[in-house]
Amino acid sequence: MKTTQFAKYLNKFFTIYLPNIKGTTPATIDSYRYTFILFLTYMEQEKGIKPDSIEINEITVKIIISFFDWLQIKRNNSIITRNQRHAAMNSFIKYMMYEFPEYLIEFQKILEIPIKKYHHKEISYLKTEGVKLLFDQIDVNIREGLRDYAILTFFYTTGIRVSELINIKVKNISLHYPPTLIVHGKGQRSRYIPLLKRTVEILQNYITTYNLDKENSLNDWLFKNHMRQQFTRQGINYIVQKYANLARIENKELVPKDLSPHKIRHTTAMELVNSGVDLIYIRDLLGHVSVKSTEIYAKADSSKKREAIEAASKDIVKKEKAQWEKNFKLKEWLKGFNRR
Numbered sequence: 001m002k003t004t005q006f007a008k009y010l011n012k013f014f015t016i017y018l019p020n021i022k023g024t025t026p027a028t029i030d031s032y033r034y035t036f037i038l039f040l041t042y043m044e045q046e047k048g049i050k051p052d053s054i055e056i057n058e059i060t061v062k063i064i065i066s067f068f069d070w071l072q073i074k075r076n077n078s079i080i081t082r083n084q085r086h087a088a089m090n091s092f093i094k095y096m097m098y099e100f101p102e103y104l105i106e107f108q109k110i111l112e113i114p115i116k117k118y119h120h121k122e123i124s125y126l127k128t129e130g131v132k133l134l135f136d137q138i139d140v141n142i143r144e145g146l147r148d149y150a151i152l153t154f155f156y157t158t159g160i161r162v163s164e165l166i167n168i169k170v171k172n173i174s175l176h177y178p179p180t181l182i183v184h185g186k187g188q189r190s191r192y193i194p195l196l197k198r199t200v201e202i203l204q205n206y207i208t209t210y211n212l213d214k215e216n217s218l219n220d221w222l223f224k225n226h227m228r229q230q231f232t233r234q235g236i237n238y239i240v241q242k243y244a245n246l247a248r249i250e251n252k253e254l255v256p257k258d259l260s261p262h263k264i265r266h267t268t269a270m271e272l273v274n275s276g277v278d279l280i281y282i283r284d285l286l287g288h289v290s291v292k293s294t295e296i297y298a299k300a301d302s303s304k305k306r307e308a309i310e311a312a313s314k315d316i317v318k319k320e321k322a323q324w325e326k327n328f329k330l331k332e333w334l335k336g337f338n339r340r
Helices: 005-022 026-047 061-073 079-099 101-111 128-136 143-158 197-209 233-250 261-274 279-286 291-300 302-312 328-337
Strands: 180-184 190-194
Touching (some): 005 079, 026 061, 026 079, 061 079, 079 101, 128 143, 143 197, 143 233, 143 261, 233 261, 261 279
Antiparallel strands (some): 180 190
């Protein structure tokens, strides 16, 4: 069977360039892989070109723009997902530019396709009352409940990602003073996270109960599912949703219906911002590459801005409640001002 140049270099892109030359993480490679599965599907369904027949000269700016629109319109992908597929395609095109300089002009046009802008949703997170209600649903007197309590405590007190939590091994925990957790995060970057006294107490109880305090358990996963295997993302999401649903029975206003581990991460970040912790420290704790990613939490808390203004002008004007918080119509006008 004839192998096209496109198929040959797509294979090299995934097997050589991404893992060996660029050092891309397995998670990112998997995401890119799915992008090209979708691209091959698009070419066959919309253009009538079978995957094994695609040629390099068919990778045009017109085709790529049409592919992105297909993702959003036909597959109902969000703009965020569309932009993720866009990034994967750009990575491949940059690789191909060096392999096929004769297509440089067309490839450059593809790279100039703008990322689609979108409206950032307001950050969803739990208030203190919601956190307490969530944890009150867990029965720590049973083994499974103790494990779940430890998992949610980790999320809430460290702000780690799901992918980071399920990859924690017993050896990654140090309960000696000062107690710390080493996390292997995005982009193969590792960071140390300090553990709170209460977290250590819960963790010690959990480790003892699950017999993880033995030397031969150092390479075990810290948290395992009911099959005694490493948790999946779906398994952790199920646990969070389980207790969120129970909490919503008591008070649905305090716990969002779509509560997820990532929203608990938002909760951790917002509480740190509200406590006055410097954004640089929050960035390091959450494992953000840039403080720009962390700034969204500071922007989300408008009350902090008002407090800062009041503090700066306390000798000039008397402290008063912001007018737009007691005047509903004025508040609505201010919300829509920028749009107008």
